[in-house]
Amino acid sequence: MVAPALFGDDHLMNGQFWGNSAPSAIVLFPSSTEQREQAEDKYSLSPNPAGASVNFVWEKKSQQSGTANLSLQSMAGQLVWESEQVLVQGKYQLQIPLTNLPAGMYLLKVVDGDQLQTLKLVKE
Numbered sequence: 605m606v607a608p609a610l611f612g613d614d615h616l617m618n619g620q621f622w623g624n625s626a627p628s629a630i631v632l633f634p635s636s637t638e639q640r641e642q643a644e645d646k647y648s649l650s651p652n653p654a655g656a657s658v659n660f661v662w663e664k665k666s667q668q669s670g671t672a673n674l675s676l677q678s679m680a681g682q683l684v685w686e687s688e689q690v691l692v693q694g695k696y697q698l699q700i701p702l703t704n705l706p707a708g709m710y711l712l713k714v715v716d717g718d719q720l721q722t723l724k725l726v727k728e
Contacts, residue, residue: 644665644719645662645663645664645665645666645691645716645719646662646663646665647660647661647662647663647714647721647723648660648661648662648723649661649712649723649725652724652725652726653726653727653728654702654725654726654727654728655702655727655728656701656702656703657699657700657701657702657703658699658700658702658725659697659698659699659700660674660697660698660699660700660712661695661696661697661698662691662695662696662714663694663695663696664691664692664693664694664695664696665693666693667693668717669690669691669692669693670690670691670716670717671688671689671690671691671716672688672689672690672691672714672715672716673686673687673688673713673714673715674686674687674688674689674698674712674713674714675712675713675715676700676710676711676712676713676725677710677711677713678708678710679708679709679710679711684705684710685700685701687700691716700712702727705727706727707727707728708726708727709724709725709726709727710724710725710726710727711723711724711725712724712725
């Protein structure tokens with residue numbers, strides 16, 4: 605949501621400025637939430653907790669394509685799975701097999717350019 609920046613007793617009504625002082629400019633500021641939602645890619649794991657496999661879903665919002673490195677690590681830091689994925693703008697899903705892993709907590713690290721995201725995963 606973009607909101608006008610108005611000061612004091614000034615008001616903007618029907619495109620007309622009403623108030624005590626004449627504005628030099630009306631500046632529109634995007635909210636910080638809107639900026640983050642437009643700029644950040646979204647990642648998720650489901651189901652979580654997981655059984656035999658988990659779906660890694662990502663939504664790449666930027667138009668710049670690139671390569672993402674995915675790594676699944678145990679809480680002890682042991683690498684148990686890794687993959688390299690080419691990401692382009694859009695929504696994608698990748699099934700990660702978990703059948704050979706013992707129950708416990710794992711961390712999925714996603715390195716996409718200069719972004720690092722860490723997602724927690726529970727394997728039942």
